[in-house]
Amino acid sequence: MTVITGPLAKQERDDTGALLQSTLVDLLDLSLLAKQAHWNVYGPRFRAVHLQLDEVVTTARDYADQVAERAAALGVSPDGRAGTVAENSGLPAFVSGWVDDGKVVEAIVQVFSTLITRMRARIDEAGRSDAVTQDLFLSLAAALEKQSWMFQAENRA
Template identity: 35%
Template sequence: MTVTHNVDFRAGQNAKDYTVPGLEVSTGHKIAEQLQKQLHDLNELHLTLKHAHWNVEGPNFIGVHEMLDPQIELVRGYADEIAERIVALGVAAVGVPGAIVKNRNHEDYALGFASTIDHLSALDDVYTRVIESYRESIAMTGEVDPISEDILIGHTAELEKFQWFMRAHLER
C-alpha cells in the first residue's frame, strides 16, 4: 500500500509570526521563500553530483571521480546553511524529495554511465542553471537583507569555481 502526503509547505501555512531582527515579518518570509529555491537546487545538485561520481567512466575517470567528492560535501553544507537561514527567517525549510520535483522547471539529469566529457558537459549546464538562480536571489535579497545576500554571494563564488574546474577539464 502506497501512502502519499501532499503537504503544502508555503510560508503561509508553515511560518512563524517572527523573523530576524530588523526585517518586517512579511519581508523575512518573502526572503525565506526565495531562499527555498536555492535549497531545492542545492539538494538536487548534491544528488546529481554523487550520481555523476558513481557513473563517470573513461579517460580521466579517477581525476573527475575524486574532484566531485569535495564539491558534493561543500554543496551539502551549503544546503544546511541555507535551510538554517530559512528557519531563522521564520519559515519551515523544505527538504523533502517531492518538493524538489514539484517545484522545478527542468528535467532530471539524463546521463547514467557516460564519459568524463559527457558528464562534465552535462554538469556544466546544471551549474549554469544553479548559479543563475543564485544570482537572481542575490539581486532580490541585496536590497533588504545583506546577511542572506552575503551567504548567497559566498556560495556563488565557490559554485563558480567548481564550474571552472569542470570547464578546465573540457578544454582541449
C-alpha cells in the first residue's frame, strides 16, 4: 500500500528507494559502530578519539534522518529497525571489548573506506533515477570523506 506518493515514476522510485534504504542501513550501522568504539576506546589519544567518534555519530544520525525523510517524501517507507540493519549493513563489524585507540582509528578508517566506496557507487546510480537524491548523496559523501580524512590524520602508522 502506498500512502505517500512522490514525483518519480514507479521504476525511478523503486530504484531510488533501494539506494536510500541501503544508505539508511549503512548510516545507522555507522552510528552504532562509532558509539561502540566511543564507549570502548582506551589509550593515550583516548580523549581526542572519543570526542571525534561523537562527531561521527552525529553526522551519521543527521544524515540517516535526511535519507529516511527523502525516502518517505518519494513514497518509500524507510526501514531502520535493528534487525534490518543487522541483516543488511555492508559495513565491516567492529570488535567487542576494550580497544586500543590506534586499533579504533584503523577500524574506523576501514569502515569509512567501505562506506565511501559504497556511497560513490550510489551517487552514480542515483544520477540515473533522481537528481535530488544524488545531491543528498553528494553532500553525505563529502561529510564522510571529511571524517575519514580526520581519522586518517590520527593514524600513527
